[in-house]
Amino acid sequence: MGTIKAALLGFGTVGQGVYEAVRSHRQQLKARLGAEVEIVAVLIKNPYKKRDVGRSVLVTTDFEEILAIPGLEVVFEAIVGEEPGFSYCMKAIEKGCHVITANKVMFAKYGEILLEHAKAHGVYVGYEATTAGGVPVIRTIAHQLQVNDIQRVQAILNGTSNFILTEMREKHLPFEEALAIAQQHGYAEADPGNDIEGKDAFCKLMILSRLVFGGQPDWKEVEVEGINALTLADVEKAEKKGLRYKHIADVYRYGDTLKASVKPVLVPPEHALYAIEGVNNAVTIYGSLIGKITLAGPGAGKFPTASAMIEDLAGGYRRIPQMNAI
Numbered sequence: 001m002g003t004i005k006a007a008l009l010g011f012g013t014v015g016q017g018v019y020e021a022v023r024s025h026r027q028q029l030k031a032r033l034g035a036e037v038e039i040v041a042v043l044i045k046n047p048y049k050k051r052d053v054g055r056s057v058l059v060t061t062d063f064e065e066i067l068a069i070p071g072l073e074v075v076f077e078a079i080v081g082e083e084p085g086f087s088y089c090m091k092a093i094e095k096g097c098h099v100i101t102a103n104k105v106m107f108a109k110y111g112e113i114l115l116e117h118a119k120a121h122g123v124y125v126g127y128e129a130t131t132a133g134g135v136p137v138i139r140t141i142a143h144q145l146q147v148n149d150i151q152r153v154q155a156i157l158n159g160t161s162n163f164i165l166t167e168m169r170e171k172h173l174p175f176e177e178a179l180a181i182a183q184q185h186g187y188a189e190a191d192p193g194n195d196i197e198g199k200d201a202f203c204k205l206m207i208l209s210r211l212v213f214g215g216q217p218d219w220k221e222v223e224v225e226g227i228n229a230l231t232l233a234d235v236e237k238a239e240k241k242g243l244r245y246k247h248i249a250d251v252y253r254y255g256d257t258l259k260a261s262v263k264p265v266l267v268p269p270e271h272a273l274y275a276i277e278g279v280n281n282a283v284t285i286y287g288s289l290i291g292k293i294t295l296a297g298p299g300a301g302k303f304p305t306a307s308a309m310i311e312d313l314a315g316g317y318r319r320i321p322q323m324n325a326i
């Protein structure tokens with residue numbers, strides 16, 4: 001059957017994770033797909049950074065060079081922001097490539113368009129890595145909860161915020177000190193705004209909303225509040241009452257509309273998200289038949305995110321007839 005040629009857009013934390021995971025799990029992928037997966041090209045922004053890739057791998061800043069690769073079948077997208085990720089994914093689909101993305105900012109806004117475009121071109125779009133990192137929530141909902149009427153989804157979708165809240169409570173640290181520790185561990189960016197102001201969790205919630213309810217609430221109507229206004233006194237006062245602050249992303253049906261919020265919420269010990277600690281993410285789904293289930297695990301990081309992307313490949317890949325892979 002030959003080789004499945006794949007390209008990586010972005011070679012940061014996630015891109016490198018996918019590159020290494022494809023190599024370290026070569027046999028498992030081959031057993032599943034019937035062919036070896038080969039990363040043949042990497043798209044980057046800065047041509048002067050040194051990259052740890054094989055000599056046969058094309059490293060380029062020019063996306064057209066990637067599109068021109070004969071027999072390219074899969075594009076992993078792991079760059080940052082709405083553009084150029086969206087345009088690149090659209091073009092890759094038009095070329096007949098399966099697309100697997102980790103880019104939540106892009107997918108929250110353009111997911112519907114990408115999925116429609118992929119359908120029209122007979123290719124697959126995988127987006128497990130956009131939401132809750134390594135926790136297989138997207139494919140669980142898409143494949144295992146197709147008949148259940150899902151009434152509500154409540155989730156912890158930002159590991160950095162959850163880590164900071166855990167540190168504040170366990171070590172009695174003020175917010176700024178807990179944030180500094182998150183940055184030392186590499187959990188929070190130098191500019192942590194997206195995490196601690198709730199924007200990252202908002203994007204992931206919108207992706208879940210489209211999947212579960214077939215649509216998103218009006219973005220302007222969603223209450224989005226980060227954890228940055230919480231003080232150590234707030235956290236300690238809650239602890240004395242046996243409660244914990246959790247940064248909860250919540251979406252549910254309300255009559256004919258969808259309601260959603262992303263904000264710190266006080267939860268009691270019996271709440272499904274009370275015990276989710278550190279950088280973990282968790283998603284609780286309320287279904288008409290299954291009742292309440294919670295999926296939890298690592299919400300970010302090099303290999304958990306790579307895991308989601310190569311599992312997407314394993315689950316969604318099929319050879320497109322006109323493909324001419326060597």
Ligand SMILES: NC(=O)c1ccc[n+]([C@@H]2O[C@H](COP(=O)([O-])OP(=O)(O)OC[C@H]3O[C@@H](n4cnc5c(N)ncnc54)[C@H](OP(=O)(O)O)[C@@H]3O)[C@@H](O)[C@H]2O)c1
Nearest residue numbers: 010011012013014044045046078079080102103300301305
């Ligand atoms: N990190 C995580 O744990 C995680 C988890 C889930 C999802 N994600 C998502 O995955 C994506 C990648 O995250 P990351 O943490 O890997 O980011 P990162 O470490 O900052 O890496 C970003 C990569 O994208 C490249 N890039 C940026 N803009 C580009 C452009 N215009 N054209 C070509 N390449 C460009 C960068 O090139 P240079 O190397 O030349 O700078 C870099 O290789 C993001 O959308 C993020 O939200 C991340």
